[in-house]
Amino acid sequence: MVLLRNSEIMEMSEKVMQEKLIEMRKELLTEYTKLSAGGVAENAGKLSEMKKTIARIKTIGGIKGYKING
Template sequence: MAILRSKEIWDMEVDEIQDKLVELRAELSKNVSKSAAAGVIENPGKIRELKRTIARVLTILNEKQKEN
């Protein structure tokens, strides 16, 4: 999954953002469990970037919900 930029998230509807959040959390869970089982993953920066993207999505989602 490509990393989402703030502008891309702002252009989405609230329902789309919530769906994307579920996808990102599932991908993070998969990567964390894979790294715990194997010890070494192909791209260790991926977990960090996923966490940052989830935080970005949550921040924008909260701001959008406060607007309404």
Template sequence: MAIFRAREVAQLTDVELTEQMSKLQLELIKHNGKVSAGGATENPGHIRELKRTIARLMTEQNHRRTA
């Protein structure tokens, strides 16, 4: 899954924000499930990047709601 930067997130539409958010959250759940089951992820830094990207998307959504 692609990791979005703040500039890229700002260019997404509201529908795209929601779709990307759900895709990234699902991917994060899969990674966390794999780790909690005792497995190791191929790239541990990817979980951190997923969390940061989800936070960027949520920040943009909140910004649009207040603006």
């Protein structure tokens, strides 16, 4: 998982943003699945950082006028 900075997201095209958003959502779902199965989170802050990155992608995409679904 790569956490993205605002400057990196601003440089992305709409297609790349969409791909990153899908990738981040899949990874977040995988982490939630591990936790719900009774596992322990490897990194406690990872889930919150992933959610924040997803929000950044959606926010910056909206500012740029992209139609980001996900």
